[in-house]
Amino acid sequence: MSQTRKPPANAEDIFALIGKSQNIEEAASALQAMAHPIRIKVLCLLSSGEMAVQDINEAIGTTQSNISQHLRVLRASGLIESRKEGTRALYFVSDARILKLVAMTRDVFCTL
């Protein structure tokens, strides 16, 4: 056992810190979805409000197909949602928790 601090409690006690095992899986999924430069940029853009795919695409600058695929990843993991308006698709962050997490990521990596 480690002598540098009190011995660890059992796994349940410890992971109660973050929640059930299910929460951990969920957190891992969400972080995984965030963990790509393009997707972080998208989340940043959408932090200010909804945007059409075309505008996201212009702001970030890659293939339309590529953006579309990244948007799908974000939506599949529940980080963003979308609605249709005519021929355009508008994406947005609906969950305040996600907005918080994005803001926090910004804090952490810009406030060295």
Added chain:
Amino acid sequence: MSQTRKPPANAEDIFALIGKSQNIEEAASALQAMAHPIRIKVLCLLSSGEMAVQDINEAIGTTQSNISQHLRVLRASGLIESRKEGTRALYFVSDARILKLVAMTRDVFCTL
């Protein structure tokens, strides 16, 4: 252009929100390093202070090799550090920003 809000500024302006492109890469790397159930658990454990590999291993419960490899990923990305004490290796989170990010992740995924 989107008509639902004012047109997007250029990419530089927008990404000033999160920082330079380099920061985005850095953030993506860190999130990627966090984005695994085992590694989230490790970060949770280490949030309370340093721990030896063996103790981490017992708390999480997988192969010693597997834990070691995950620890390496976390260390390679700068999320944790380690020191030696005799035959044991003690791992810890040295950066307060990371502690904040882990705490935040906990907040977000446990406070539905």
Added chain:
DNA sequence: TTCTAATATTAGAAAACTCTAATAGAACGA
């Protein structure tokens, strides 16, 4: 309907990730 603009989907190759199993290395005690 036909054309066009906006978005989504598919396919496939290359790269990265993650596990298991085996082995290596380092520090300590007998």
Added chain:
DNA sequence: TCGTTCTATTAGAGTTTTCTAATATTAGAA
């Protein structure tokens, strides 16, 4: 030294991710 404990590394297979290129779909305009 020899054996043991703790940790790290390597190798390899299986899976997942990510890109490009091509194609499909959808809605509106002409």
